Amino acid sequence: MAMLRSSTFTGQEAALRTRSQFAADALVLAAVAVLFWLLIRLSHGFTAPFNPASAPSSVSTDPANLPYYAARSLLRMFVALIVSTIFTFIYATAAARLRRTEKILVPLLDILQSVPVLGFLSVTLSVWLxxxxxxxxxxECASVFAIFTSQVWNMTFAFYQSLVTQPRDLDEAARLLRLTKWQRFWRVDVPYGMLPLVWNGMMSFGGGWFFLIAS
Structure with a gap:
């Protein structure tokens, strides 16, 4: 009798877990569907025709438009953050691993971060148009580029610093395990530099709001 009861409870628990997993999968699927719908809805605004001569001189302050404006702003911010992360991985790794280019890339990065963000915007706007x-x-590309230049420099410096200060033990372990450059990047470099990268990414995302308004 005890074994029968235990098997009954086990079957009930399995059924509850199956229901909870199904509910979680349905919720994730609904969230992904909503996200794709939002991206498609927002993409129509990116391809709308634009004429500088007839462009409106002010933004509508109708509260009904605020969710759409907020979604467009968040999309710009996250696109700039993704591009900044990709740039950080490529640029910082090249500066830290290629000793010949380090003397050029690091000073160049220091010069670029000293240029005001609005200076980039004024120069590159005509190029994007x-x-x-x-x-x-x-x-939109000009706006994303302006936000990108406000986010990327400290992220790149943080990841570069984590690479050049990496403990020798990790370097020796990567050599002993005969990791390829690709394997070492994802299994050693990225995990070790993730904390400063995430911290500076949050700071950059917060600072990007100011230049979102300016752009």
């Missing part, structure tokens, strides 16, 4: 004429995509 030339690449994507008669479309709001050029204006």
């Amino acid at each position: 030339m690449l994507f004429p008669h479309s709001e995509l050029g204006v």
Whole structure:
């Protein structure tokens, strides 16, 4: 009788777990569907026609438009953050691992971070408009680029510093395990530099809000 009861409880627990897993999967699927719908909805605004001569001089302050404006702003911020992360991985790794280019890349990065963000925006706006004429995509790219320049420099410096100060034990372990450069990057470099990268990424994301307004 005791064995029968225990098997009954086990079957009930399995059924509850199956239901909870199904509910979790359904919730994730619904969230992904909503995310894709939002991306498709927002993408229509990026390809809308744009004419500088007839562009509105002010933004509508209708409260009904605020969710759409907020979604567009968040999309710009996250796109800039993703591009900043990719740039950080490539640039910082090249500066830390290639000794010949380190003397060029690190001073160049220091010069670039000293340039005001609005200076980048004023110079590159015409370039983006030339690449994507008669479309709001050029204006959006200029805005994302301005946010990118406000986020990327400290992230790159943080990841570069984590690479050059990496303990010798990790380097010896990677050599003994005969890790390839790709394996070492994802299994050693990225995990070791993740804490400073995440911290500076949060700081950069917060600072990017100011230049989102300016752009």
